[in-house]
Amino acid sequence: MPAPLYDALVRHRDLGRASFHTPGHKNSPAALPPDLYTLDFTELPDTDSLFDASGPILEAERLAAELFGTARTCFSAGGCTLCIQAMLRLALPRGGKILCSRVIHRGAVNAMALLGLEPVWAMPENVAAALKANPDVGAVYVTSPDYYGRLLDIASISAACAGREIPLLVDNAHGAHLMFTHPRLHPLLFGAAMTADSAHKTLGVLTGGAWLQIGEKRYAEDAKRAMALFGSTSPSYPVMVSLDRAGEWLRTHPDAFLPVQQRAAEIRELAASREIAVPEGVCDPTRITLETASVGLPGTQAAELFRRAGVEPEYADARYVVLIATPFNTENDFRRARDAVRSFPTGKPLPRGQELPPLPPAAMELREAIFAAAETVPLKNAVGRVAAEAACPCPPGVPVVMPGERVTIEAAEFLLGYGFFELEVIK
Numbered sequence: 001m002p003a004p005l006y007d008a009l010v011r012h013r014d015l016g017r018a019s020f021h022t023p024g025h026k027n028s029p030a031a032l033p034p035d036l037y038t039l040d041f042t043e044l045p046d047t048d049s050l051f052d053a054s055g056p057i058l059e060a061e062r063l064a065a066e067l068f069g070t071a072r073t074c075f076s077a078g079g080c081t082l083c084i085q086a087m088l089r090l091a092l093p094r095g096g097k098i099l100c101s102r103v104i105h106r107g108a109v110n111a112m113a114l115l116g117l118e119p120v121w122a123m124p125e126n127v128a129a130a131l132k133a134n135p136d137v138g139a140v141y142v143t144s145p146d147y148y149g150r151l152l153d154i155a156s157i158s159a160a161c162a163g164r165e166i167p168l169l170v171d172n173a174h175g176a177h178l179m180f181t182h183p184r185l186h187p188l189l190f191g192a193a194m195t196a197d198s199a200h201k202t203l204g205v206l207t208g209g210a211w212l213q214i215g216e217k218r219y220a221e222d223a224k225r226a227m228a229l230f231g232s233t234s235p236s237y238p239v240m241v242s243l244d245r246a247g248e249w250l251r252t253h254p255d256a257f258l259p260v261q262q263r264a265a266e267i268r269e270l271a272a273s274r275e276i277a278v279p280e281g282v283c284d285p286t287r288i289t290l291e292t293a294s295v296g297l298p299g300t301q302a303a304e305l306f307r308r309a310g311v312e313p314e315y316a317d318a319r320y321v322v323l324i325a326t327p328f329n330t331e332n333d334f335r336r337a338r339d340a341v342r343s344f345p346t347g348k349p350l351p352r353g354q355e356l357p358p359l360p361p362a363a364m365e366l367r368e369a370i371f372a373a374a375e376t377v378p379l380k381n382a383v384g385r386v387a388a389e390a391a392c393p394c395p396p397g398v399p400v401v402m403p404g405e406r407v408t409i410e411a412a413e414f415l416l417g418y419g420f421f422e423l424e425v426i427k
């Protein structure tokens, strides 16, 4: 009998590529016991229950809270998406306005629609100023690090939030490990009230494993109710075990990220010696993001060259290629990555795309737009109509139009320049 997915995964595994993508365990037996499936149980008298925890799950979560220095840490087997949903529910239980950086995962946009929240959009570098201009927002939501590993100035954003006594919520999907880097860069250390950490992206955790990290006590009590609102009643025990084991592993390997930082720095230096640019500003020291377009090589082509050298990257777009390195990558993995970078042809920089157009005006609430009847139209006919979906070209990875916004000529022209030809609009 054919089993197409199983067959495809076995074929991919047998390519033997060095994994520089999620999950962070890199399929290494050093990260997790290979017989984890023998622990795939359910809620039994002695195995506890995630959303009603009073036994080993509660104790495992308490140990995780101790490790991260939080008021409470909740396990999620539904990814960081579940943590984001719960975080939003905890911060704004009665709805209202939320100031959001435009760099945002679609899961968060959907959760805001489900919860009836009204996002007020700002570019990430303008969040503190936008907060001053919007006295009626009840929380601030940002993504840091972003996919390229760039970090926002969480300390100054959280100081602005503290002045207004509103919580700062951070989508820290790509930064669960930042509590263990040197220096430590986790957003909780810089004043975030809560963070959603996709443990499976950068730590030895099975796909789907994440932590909701609660820094401020006032959100601790209702946390399980908020998680249960969106979570499956059958969370995977192997995923939860992997979260528990990752905590234990981090406690006993406190310096595990030092060599990863060194290897990542070597690759960035090698790239720099070949005139390949890397993102500027404060970045995750373990993330390897190469702007290969700076030497004439589209990121997507660089990704192909990585694959030919036996390396599977996390992500590539027209300008960048991104590798995720963790303590479970081997010396051989890093050697292959360096060899690939040495093989990159270099030439004249590729032209940069246009500047992002101004944010389009909002015409309808997010929730109303997402649930409204919609139709797909050619982009040139979408001008003046209200978008029913987010349009997000890569790069820059920032939605140019959000659901509920009226499509401007500038936005349509920008999107056409990135190869967008159609958009879903409200009927």
Ligand SMILES: Cc1ncc(COP(=O)(O)O)c(C=O)c1O
Pocket (backbone or CB within 6 Å): 078, 079, 080, 081, 082, 104, 105, 107, 143, 147, 171, 173, 174, 198, 208, 210
């Ligand atoms: C920035 C960001 N936030 C949230 C998520 C969702 O995380 P998960 O896949 O763990 O649900 C992702 C996933 O790629 C992401 O990149």
